Amino acid sequence: MATLTSVMSHQVVRGAVRTVGSGEARSAARLVVAAGSVTIGLLLLAPAASASTGGPGGDDTGAGLSFVQTLLLYVGAPAAIFVLIVLLVVGPSLGKGPRHRTGAALETGPIWVDPAGVQRTPADTVTPDGPGATRRRATEPGASDQGGASGRW
Amino acid sequence: MAAGERLTERERAAIERAAERSGAGTGLTFTVCFADARGDVRAHARSLHAGLANREHAVLVFVDPGARALEIVTGSEARRRVDKRGATLATLAMTSKFSIGDLAGGVVDGLQMLGESGRRPPVLHTDNP
Numbered sequence: 144m145a146t147l148t149s150v151m152s153h154q155v156v157r158g159a160v161r162t163v164g165s166g167e168a169r170s171a172a173r174l175v176v177a178a179g180s181v182t183i184g185l186l187l188l189a190p191a192a193s194a195s196t197g198g199p200g201g202d203d204t205g206a207g208l209s210f211v212q213t214l215l216l217y218v219g220a221p222a223a224i225f226v227l228i229v230l231l232v233v234g235p236s237l238g239k240g241p242r243h244r245t246g247a248a249l250e251t252g253p254i255w256v257d258p259a260g261v262q263r264t265p266a267d268t269v270t271p272d273g274p275g276a277t278r279r280r281a282t283e284p285g286a287s288d289q290g291g292a293s294g295r296w
Numbered sequence: 297m298a299a300g301e302r303l304t305e306r307e308r309a310a311i312e313r314a315a316e317r318s319g320a321g322t323g324l325t326f327t328v329c330f331a332d333a334r335g336d337v338r339a340h341a342r343s344l345h346a347g348l349a350n351r352e353h354a355v356l357v358f359v360d361p362g363a364r365a366l367e368i369v370t371g372s373e374a375r376r377r378v379d380k381r382g383a384t385l386a387t388l389a390m391t392s393k394f395s396i397g398d399l400a401g402g403v404v405d406g407l408q409m410l411g412e413s414g415r416r417p418p419v420l421h422t423d424n425p
Contacts, residue, residue, distance in 0.1 A: 249361060253331035256308060256403075258316045261325045261349040289342055290375030291355075294366040294387035296395045 303330075307400035314404045318411025324374045325354045326410065328403055333360045341367035355410060357403060359394075366390055368410070382413025 208216065255262055303311070315326040327348060333340040341358035348354045352371040355378055359366050368383045386409040393402030 249330060249332050253329055254303060256303075256311045256315060256328040258312045259319055259325035259327065261327055261351075261354055263347055263349050288372040288375070289345060290370040290378075290380060290383065291341075291368040292380060292383035292387045293338055293368075294391040296364050296366070296391035 311403050314407035318407050321411045322414035328357045330359045332362050337365040341369050345369035377414040386410045
């Protein structure tokens with residue numbers, strides 16, 4: 144038991160020695176947090192303290208808000224929050240530009256995505272000029288045993 | 297020819313990645329073409345496929361956005377890996393994305409499904425009904 148305690152205390156001492164550099168920083172951070180919270184607390188209490196000295200029973204309600212201030216506080220602030228949230232939601236997709244409208248014809252020529260590089264016909268001439276071109280190539284060997292599937296949307 | 301207004305660079309890169317990945321997994325070549333077929337879409341897609349190099353192992357995904365038509369054409373070797381069933385499933389996945397206006401996303405999904413379907417080893421010792 145005594146051995147265990149001595150080992151543990153030894154570990155604690157070694158740990159304290161090892162963390163002495165960061166320990167200083169941590170205690171400094173603790174001081175800052177404590178000082179900050181005390182200051183904020185005092186600031187929060189200050190209006191109440193001054194109000195309590197305003198008049199008998201603390202019924203000094205102050206000067207009141209002007210029309211513009213009321214409008215800003217009760218209409219402007221919620222509207223600003225609303226607009227902010229809407230911008231956060233809609234904003235990212237606004238930057239991307241309009242999406243492709245499926246069903247709209249291509250204005251450009253054919254678009255090939257061909258990472259394997261198997262496309263032999265030049266991209267600008269793949270659209271057949273007449274039915275003859277299609278028939279000629281479709282009767283090439285290998286064209287008859289094609290498989291696949293079709294879809295419409 | 298600029299791919300500019302229909303596909304963004306990012307969409308194009310995503311389609312290329314999907315085609316490469318499916319190609320590496322199956323040993324087939326996957327090619328995507330967006331074009332205006334002007335007429336018989338199936339015949340046009342078949343003729344494009346017939347014009348590909350190494351067409352026996354080629355899978356062509358042909359999309360005609362104007363006609364709202366999609367064709368998947370497989371070569372003679374490729375159809376043993378990507379059979380009718382796999383191609384039809386990919387077609388369904390793609391058209392469901394196309395119908396909400398996501399052209400590139402649909403193609404990427406379809407390529408992934410085609411790659412999955414082709415990865416399945418062909419069963420040669422049983423007779424397919």
